[in-house]
Amino acid sequence: MMTSSILNPAVNDNDRSLGVKVLAADEFSVQSLMKLGLTEYEARIYVVLTKMGPRNASEISFLGKVPRPKTYGAIRGLESKGLLRIVPGKPERYMAVSPNDVLIPLVEKLNKETTECVQVVENLAMAFESSRYVYTEKPYERYDLWSVRAGTRCTSASRT
DSSP states (O other): OHHHHHHSOOOOHHHHHHTTTSOSSOHHHHHHHHHTTOOHHHHHHHHHHHHHOSEEHHHHHHHHTOOHHHHHHHHHHHHHTTSEEEEOSSSOEEEEOOHHHHHHHHHHHHHHHHHHHHHHHHHHHHHHHHHHHHOOOOOOOOOOOOOOOOHHHHHHHHHO
8 A cells, every 4th residue: 555655646636737747848858959059948948838738938937947037038039930839818828839840840951951061071081181192292391590690709608
């Protein structure tokens, strides 16, 4: 009897409705979204909304562990990036746009750009290696010319 209460802790309906039991903004997802150009707060909010559905600002702030004053700025940022829609009403609610519609095309674009960058780097590496064998000219050696005045002091100082 004791083990079942440890394995299945009691969760009241209020906790379940806010998603307290679920870690809404998991760190791996947040870090991955930040690599795609979102700020930390935008990433946290987007993860919360994709996992938990439409929410109001106070719920988003709580679930995403985003300071309340920063929540509205991050929401506006997500809206301008096309990742979030505002659901009118009192209070205003926010919902995520499907990752399939917005993030998958972005990831595919980044993959294509990365592939192009890898090709450029490989071409540069090949050019560098071949230039080591083709470019055989001796490096320019610099010969400095010194002008010495008052030779008697110099020769006397060099003798001592």
